[in-house]
Amino acid sequence: MTDSDTPWEPPIAGTEVEHLVGALDRLRTTFRWKADDLDAAGLQTRVGASSLTLGGLLKHLAVVEDYTFTVKMRGEPMGAPWDSFGQVTDDEDWPFTSAADDAPEQLYALWDGAVERSRARLGAALADGGLDQLVHVSWPDGRRASLRRLVCDLIEEYGRHTGHADLLREAVDGRVGEDPPPGWRARSHA
Numbered sequence: 001m002t003d004s005d006t007p008w009e010p011p012i013a014g015t016e017v018e019h020l021v022g023a024l025d026r027l028r029t030t031f032r033w034k035a036d037d038l039d040a041a042g043l044q045t046r047v048g049a050s051s052l053t054l055g056g057l058l059k060h061l062a063v064v065e066d067y068t069f070t071v072k073m074r075g076e077p078m079g080a081p082w083d084s085f086g087q088v089t090d091d092e093d094w095p096f097t098s099a100a101d102d103a104p105e106q107l108y109a110l111w112d113g114a115v116e117r118s119r120a121r122l123g124a125a126l127a128d129g130g131l132d133q134l135v136h137v138s139w140p141d142g143r144r145a146s147l148r149r150l151v152c153d154l155i156e157e158y159g160r161h162t163g164h165a166d167l168l169r170e171a172v173d174g175r176v177g178e179d180p181p182p183g184w185r186a187r188s189h190a
Contacts, residue, residue, distance in 0.1 A: 005182035005183050006179070006180075006182050008025055008026045008028075008029035008030070008179075008180070009022070009026060010022025010023050010025075010026055016131065017126055017130070017131060020131070020148070020151050020152070020155070021122070021126075021151070023155055024151060024154055024155050024158065026179075027155060027158035027159060027162055028115055028158060029180060030162050030178070030179060030180065031057075031061065031158055031161060031162045031165055032111070032112075032186050033179075033180035033184060033186070034054070034162065034165035034166060034168070034169040034175070035054045035057065035058055035108075035111075035165055035169070036186055036187055037187040038054060038104060038172060039104060040055075040103065040104055042054065042172045042173070043055030043058070043099070043104055043107060044099075044100055045168060045171055045172045046168075046171075047167050047168055047171050051096065052096065052164055052168065053096070053099060053100070053168065054165060054168050054169065054172070055099035055100065055102065055104070055107050056095060056096035056097070056099040056100075057096075057161050057164060057165060057168075058099065058107045058108065058110065058111045059095035059096070059098065059099040059102065059107055059110055059111070060095040060096055060099075060161070061111060061114075061157070061158070061161060062095070062110040062111040062113070062114035062115075063078075063082070063095050063114075064154070064157055065111075065114035065115055065117070065118040065154075066078045066079075066082060066114045066117060066118070068118070068150055068153070068154055069117070069118045069121040069122060069125075069150075070121070071136070071137075072135060072136060072137040072145070072150055073121065073125060073135045073136060073137075073147065073150055074121075074135070074136055075136030075137075081110065081113070085098075108186075112186070122147075122151070125147055126147070129147070130147070131146060131147050131148035131151070132146055132147070132148065133146065133147050134146055134147075135147055135149075135150055137150075
């Protein structure tokens with residue numbers, strides 16, 4: 001197995017930035033693999049009494065990606081495609097509840113696009129100040145978070161929701177596993 005077979009694997013010995021970004025990308029990839037190539041019914045499958053769906057998680061994490069690296073990091077509005085939906089952050093349940101109205105290709109495009117934008121924004125920020133730089137978001141007492149904190153928070157967010165995705169995907173078609181198989185690439189839709 002080569003690195004090109006599993007490009008989502010973090011380095012086995014790298015810098016702090018390489019490890020944090022690598023951990024985030026591994027979780028993103030694992031999440032995308034769990035949500036990959038499903039039709040509308042698969043994306044709307046629920047487990048037990050929970051209202052969570054893979055479609056809702058795709059949309060929620062797309063919002064979180066853009067919110068983290070625009071509003072929290074730079075203090076800027078989220079912009080496209082979210083401005084066409086109105087004020088998406090006013091209702092925390094909106095991504096979860098509205099995803100049932102979206103076609104699979106729309107949900108995959110929202111998430112894929114948000115991750116692409118986040119990678120570019122994070123890469124630019126790392127090149128222009130590193131993990132120690134302070135970002136826009138602040139606590140009530142005025143203390144501002146570092147870029148490192150934003151990256152760690154996003155790793156935590158993905159860790160939580162990738163666990164949810166494990167259960168949901170197993171309920172859809174039995175797919176289980178910790179990592180995508182070597183050579184896996186995301187598909188746009190079912």
